[in-house]
Amino acid sequence: MHVRIEYEHDVCVGTNACAGADPKHFEILDDGKAHIVGSKEEKPEKWAWEGDVTDADLKAILTAAQACPVNAIHVIVDGQKKI
Numbered sequence: 186m187h188v189r190i191e192y193e194h195d196v197c198v199g200t201n202a203c204a205g206a207d208p209k210h211f212e213i214l215d216d217g218k219a220h221i222v223g224s225k226e227e228k229p230e231k232w233a234w235e236g237d238v239t240d241a242d243l244k245a246i247l248t249a250a251q252a253c254p255v256n257a258i259h260v261i262v263d264g265q266k267k268i
């Protein structure tokens with residue numbers, strides 16, 4: 186299925202919860218904040234990645250997004266916003 190992950194760098198407080206839950210799609214950079222692996226900055230402080238993923242990958246992405254305490258990660262699946 187097709188997934189779009191959005192990440193708000195200005196909202197992130199660097200807890201590492203996302204990268205801990207799904208290190209395949211999230212990492213922590215030198216500034217101590219998260220980064221979606223392979224993503225692009227579409228607007229200032231707003232990063233996004235889109236691609237086709239397996240059910241297992243989607244589950245991990247959703248787990249990571251749900252783990253974020255400040256709702257800095259949003260997940261859209263086949264055009265429908267999940268988080």
Ligand code: SF4
Pocket residue numbers: 196197198199200201202203204218219252253254255256257258
């Ligand atoms: S879980 Fe949220 S606050 Fe924590 S590093 Fe990831 S995006 Fe930032």
